[in-house]
Amino acid sequence: DIQMTQSPSSLSASVGDRVTFTCRASQSISSYLNWYQQKPGKAPKLLIYAASSLQSGVPSRFSGSGSGTDFTLTISSLQPEDFATYYCQQSYSTPRTFGQGTKLEIK
Amino acid sequence: EVQLVESGGGLVQPGRSLRLSCTASGFTFGDYPMSWVRQAPGKGLKWLGSIGSAALGGTTEYAASVKGRFAISRDDSKSIAYLQMNSLNTEDTAVYYCTREVVLVPAAIGWFDPWGQGTLVTVAS
Numbered sequence: 001d002i003q004m005t006q007s008p009s010s011l012s013a014s015v016g017d018r019v020t021f022t023c024r025a026s027q028s029i030s031s032y033l034n035w036y037q038q039k040p041g042k043a044p045k046l047l048i049y050a051a052s053s054l055q056s057g058v059p060s061r062f063s064g065s066g067s068g069t070d071f072t073l074t075i076s077s078l079q080p081e082d083f084a085t086y087y088c089q090q091s092y093s094t095p096r097t098f099g100q101g102t103k104l105e106i107k
Numbered sequence: 108e109v110q111l112v113e114s115g116g117g118l119v120q121p122g123r124s125l126r127l128s129c130t131a132s133g134f135t136f137g138d139y140p141m142s143w144v145r146q147a148p149g150k151g152l153k154w155l156g157s158i159g160s161a162a163l164g165g166t167t168e169y170a171a172s173v174k175g176r177f178a179i180s181r182d183d184s185k186s187i188a189y190l191q192m193n194s195l196n197t198e199d200t201a202v203y204y205c206t207r208e209v210v211l212v213p214a215a216i217g218w219f220d221p222w223g224q225g226t227l228v229t230v231a232s
């Protein structure tokens with residue numbers, strides 16, 4: 001199975017900050033990497049697919065990059081509604097696997 | 108509007124079975140693979156398994172941790188996916204989500220969108 005490791009596990013930031021999350025795969029997954037946002041009590045929501053493609057309706061302050069084993073999700077200017085947990089997920093092979101998540105908290 | 112709605116969750120005793128349903132609307136259900144993902148209280152997301160579209164043979168795949176105990180099926184005429192869960196134990200307590208896998212051809216890059224609202228399964232005596 002491909003292991004997905006996210007760092008950091010949690011992050012404190014302020015509105016307006018630029019933040020970056022990292023996701024590392026245990027083997028190369030090309031660009032088969034997706035990012036989701038989950039708010040408490042809600043279902044995950046797709047933000048980025050295929051490493052860098054922005055899902056329709058997602059604000060342009062979100063961006064993704066990377067290929068192979070190392071990937072990043074960047075929020076260019078944090079908004080109050082962005083405080084949530086973020087998960088990466090690989091679709092290179094089955095079983096599909098998720099990172100453990102990064103919780104973004106208000107500083 | 109593309110929508111998925113899970114149902115069938117609740118309180119169940121250890122060792123018993125439960126079947127969850129996922130009712131889809133707003134898209135051609137039969138054209139898409141469907142997956143089930145669960146989230147234990149305070150934990151992350153765990154993929155349980157998937158079922159392919161009928162055009163691709165409706166093949167099922169499972170996480171090793173549930174293979175042989177859980178089974179996924181689909182009824183394309185009703186736009187419903189099912190998750191049959193047998194021999195439940197307390198570690199199966201979680202919110203269960205169904206999700207559609209969108210696959211970009213020819214690279215076969217896939218992603219999960221949308222997700223249902225989830226249904227809570229509590230396994231306790």
